[in-house]
Amino acid sequence: MIRLENVSKTFRLPGGLRKTVVRDLTMTIPRGRSLALLGRNGAGKSSLLRLIAGTLRPDSGRVIHGCRVSWPLGFSGSFHRAMSGIQNVRFVARIYGVDADELIAFVREFSELGDYLHQPVAVYSAGMKARLAFGVSMGIRFDVYLVDETIAVGDADFKRKCRAVFEDRLSASDVIMVSHAPGPLRSYCDCGLVLENGRLEYYDDVEDAIARHVANLSAGHAGAALREAHEELS
Numbered sequence: 001m002i003r004l005e006n007v008s009k010t011f012r013l014p015g016g017l018r019k020t021v022v023r024d025l026t027m028t029i030p031r032g033r034s035l036a037l038l039g040r041n042g043a044g045k046s047s048l049l050r051l052i053a054g055t056l057r058p059d060s061g062r063v064i065h066g067c068r069v070s071w072p073l074g075f076s077g078s079f080h081r082a083m084s085g086i087q088n089v090r091f092v093a094r095i096y097g098v099d100a101d102e103l104i105a106f107v108r109e110f111s112e113l114g115d116y117l118h119q120p121v122a123v124y125s126a127g128m129k130a131r132l133a134f135g136v137s138m139g140i141r142f143d144v145y146l147v148d149e150t151i152a153v154g155d156a157d158f159k160r161k162c163r164a165v166f167e168d169r170l171s172a173s174d175v176i177m178v179s180h181a182p183g184p185l186r187s188y189c190d191c192g193l194v195l196e197n198g199r200l201e202y203y204d205d206v207e208d209a210i211a212r213h214v215a216n217l218s219a220g221h222a223g224a225a226l227r228e229a230h231e232e233l234s
Contacts (some may be wrong), residue, residue, distance in 0.1 A: 001031040002052060002069060002144065007061035009044075009051060020198035021047045024061070027200065031067060031143065032173045036185040036206050039215040040194035045178045048071075048195060049146050052176065067143035068096075074150050076133035085117040085124075085132050092136055107135035110165065112158070127154060138165045145169060147177040151184065182210050187223075 009021040020172075021044030029035065031053075040044045050056035051063060054069050055078075071078070079088045081209040088106050093100035108117060121129060130153040145166075152162035170188065179185050185192070185206060192209020194201045196216050203209035 003027070003064040003066070004029075005062050007051065007058045009047060009056070009058050011047075018221070019044070021051075021095055022195075022200060023115075023198045025200055026061075028200070029144075033191050034189045035168070035177070036189035036209055037178045037195065038192060040211055040213075040217060042102065043053070043195045044198075045195055046067055046148050048200075049148055049176065051086055053146050068141075069144045070137060070142040070146050071141070072146045072148040073137050074130055074133045074153060074211045075137075075148075076129040076225040078185060079121045079129065079132070081122040082120055083115060084112075084120055086165055088121060088132070089117075089136055089139075094139075096140055097139055101135070106139035107132065110138060110161070112134040125183070131158070138162075138169060141169070142173055144174045144176060147175055147179075147188075149179055185189040185210065185211060 004022075004025050004027050007025045008023050011019045011021070013019050019042075037045050037049065047056060049072055051058055053069060054063060054065070055071060057074075080091070083091070085107075086104055089104050090100045093103045102116075109135070111117070113128060113131060116124065116128060117132075121132070124132070134153060151166050152159035154162070175188050177185060178187055189206045192203045192206045192213075194203065194209055194212045194216065201209075201212065203212065
């Protein structure tokens with residue numbers, strides 16, 4: 001399980017304003033459920049995912065992992081640019097306590113980067129870094145995979161390869177997924193969370209979560225149209 005206890009997180013914006021992601025949030029995410037995380041642009045979905053991953057610290061409260069939780073799938077921001085691909089893989093293997101040689105063998109076959117694995121990550125293209133990141137993500141068996149929009153990268157063949165491995169992993173693992181497209185959420189998730197104005201609502205059926213999100217968007221559009229009409233009449 002993953003438990004958030006009294007978690008709050010805000011960001012300071014230009015002009016002295018503050019953006020609240022969550023406020024005093026307490027909830028338990030059990031094993032055996034796959035969650036869709038929905039919310040309008042700027043609601044803080046990616047930040048909440050990073051809080052769950054442990055890559056972003058809350059202002060107050062704590063996040064407790066009772067299982068092995070991934071970083072957001074395909075995230076390459078933590079790779080050391082001066083180190084080679086293989087050196088980065090070895091470093092990640094040590095952190096997560098997995099066999100480095102086995103992880104390197106998996107990443108080598110999965111990423112199809114060949115000799116570039118021996119080159120510094122600084123010379124990689126964005127696509128090459130994404131292949132390396134996906135390889136490392138899929139090479140470690142997590143109980144819960146975190147997905148922020150992307151479950152596949154590269155050309156059509158490599159995307160099929162990504163999806164096949166991802167779906168194989170989910171046969172024994174759960175997922176918490178952020179996506180603006182309802183298709184992937186319906187395919188991989190069975191329940192949902194809707195983030196709105198720093199508050200999180202849980203829905204036991206993903207369809208109810210999607211419906212609530214759509215209603216929030218519709219209300220926002222209506223409010224914007226009303227404000228625009230008021231300004232024109234002023």
